[in-house]
Amino acid sequence: MKTKFAAGFQNGRWRLDDKGYSISRGYEWSRNRGPICLWHKTVWSAWAIPKQSVVAWLCMHKALNVRAKLKRIGYTDDDGCVLCGNDAETHDHLFFSCEYSNKVLAATERWANCKILRINPIHGRVPGTQLQELYHGLLICSCYYMIWMQRNKCRMELHIKRPELIAKEIFASVNMRLKDKARILSIENDS
Incomplete structure (x- = not known):
């Protein structure tokens, strides 16, 4: 030593x-x-939606049970992406290069009227005010969560929603969270 x-x-x-x-x-x-x-700080923000934070955290640690991982441990024989079918379902593919996921992100950008970083977005910083950074972080966590939930639904029910509908749900969940938190803050400030 x-x-x-x-x-x-x-x-x-x-x-x-x-x-x-x-x-x-x-x-x-x-x-x-x-x-x-x-x-x-983005994932565990007081403004974040807890269940979305958990999925984003697991994604960042590559701890979700993607099909490539399940194949490696002998749980399944197929490691193909259930959303696009183009490649092996790894964390990097599912959240950053999957055709379906990229369509969801593009539609979310249109709904939210902001740019979401495509290459491991949670590691990048979006220049702007603290509120803009908060909004971007909420969008990213919500995107991870909704893509993961859609992947699970597709795997179990063999049904897939259009990316535009997923983006609309992402936008709605983030805006609902912001409204709830703003309402709580105004009640606290009044008292």
């Missing part, structure tokens, strides 16, 4: 850190932590 720390602290600073010596920085350096994740 002593040699590891000696190798890590060179020229009066920790490697990958321009600050001087401290026990806490040495401990952080030894844990080899990556960059700090900022999307947790």
Whole structure:
């Protein structure tokens, strides 16, 4: 351990850190932590819808039971995407490159009149006010949730809704949440 720390602290600073010596920085350096994740604030916002937050969180950790994962553990023989049928159903495919999901995102953008980042959107930041960032985060969590629910419904019932209808549901759920929270805040402010 002593040699590891000696190798890590060179020229009066920790490697990958321009600050001087401290026990806490040495401990952080030894844990080899990556960059700090900022999307947790979006997912677990007080304004977020809890069930949508759970699905978004599982998606970000690639912990949903997508068909590629189910095939890998021997639960199923087919790993094809149930929404588009074009590729293996992985997290990256289902939420970022699936034809159906991209249509849902495009329709949601039209309904919400804003741009949703396509490449792992929860890791990107949308420039704007705090309210715009909040709205974007709610839209993303709702998109993940609705796409996942539609995937499950399609898998169980062999029925798929048009992407425009899913987008309308996303838009409605986000706006309903914003109205509820705004009403609660106004009641709290009045009292």
